[in-house]
Amino acid sequence: MVKQNISDTKQSNLWHNEHERLQFAELVNVFYAREILLLAKQYNGEQLQKKLLSLPYYVERAARHISQGDVPLELDSQNACWLAPQKKAQPQFNEQNNKSFYSVHTPVGLVVPILVNNAGYTQVVMDSIDQVRDNAIHCNQYGWFASSGLSHQSDTKLLKPTKLLMVCACCGHRWQYKKVVVPRVLSLREMLLASMINWTNVKVPKLRPH
Structure with a gap:
């Protein structure tokens, strides 16, 4: 044998x-x-x-x-991107919703959606919370935000995480002049962040295996 x-x-x-x-x-x-x-x-x-x-x-x-x-999205492995239908209406910033959430829920390690307007494009990107101090939230790439979601350094805006917004971010959905345009390609870091989302409940961090 x-x-x-x-x-x-x-x-x-x-x-x-x-x-x-x-x-x-x-x-x-x-x-x-x-x-x-x-x-x-x-x-x-x-x-x-x-x-x-x-x-x-x-x-x-x-x-x-x-x-x-266990990302619940279609994976195009040949192009290294996630696929999902894109909504016609672009995401909106709601300061009160953000404040009611981030005044209570600010766990370090949570993957969060951030609204970015750049060169005429509106898009949702991903970042992760790495510090919380004095009612302020620090994201790894985009820096400090107030609990309202307003940035301390730029015109980017932190949004309350929802499954719909995380899908938008993972799939690179974007809009130009309120019209749907071709999705952008995510960076290696963003693709990894997508795998760290707790899709069962996007408002709490995903438990990592020991």
């Missing part, structure tokens, strides 16, 4: 089926192609080298979280 190598057994258990394995491979390929191009435009020399050295970790982490995750 031939004994199966223990490491081989562990490796095979990483994947539930061949479809999942194929999704992972397609996501890795797209993420590498996309991120290397972006890094080459943004960095050079030693900075670029450091970014490239850490890229495999983030690419494989994102691809694994997505292919083995």
Whole structure:
């Protein structure tokens, strides 16, 4: 009787089926192609080298979280994007709704929607709360916000998380002059954030496995 190598057994258990394995491979390929191009435009020399050295970790982490995750959206793994029908009406900012929510619910680690108006486009992007202090909320990328959702530094606006808004953010939905336009491509960081949303209840952080 031939004994199966223990490491081989562990490796095979990483994947539930061949479809999942194929999704992972397609996501890795797209993420590498996309991120290397972006890094080459943004960095050079030693900075670029450091970014490239850490890229495999983030690419494989994102691809694994997505292919083995539970995001209730259609995944286009060949283009590394989420798909869902887009609403004709663009999201609206409601200061009172935001204040009633964020005055009570401000857990660190919560993935939140942020309304951005840029170059004529209105879109919802994702960020995560990493600090809460003196009735102010700090998001990892977009900085400090009041509990009302108004930014301390820019015209971006923090929104109360709803499933509809998180779908908009995950799928890159955007509007121009209140009309639906082609969705934008999400960054590697945003794709990873999408896998960290607690889709059962988007108002509380997702429990992470130990």
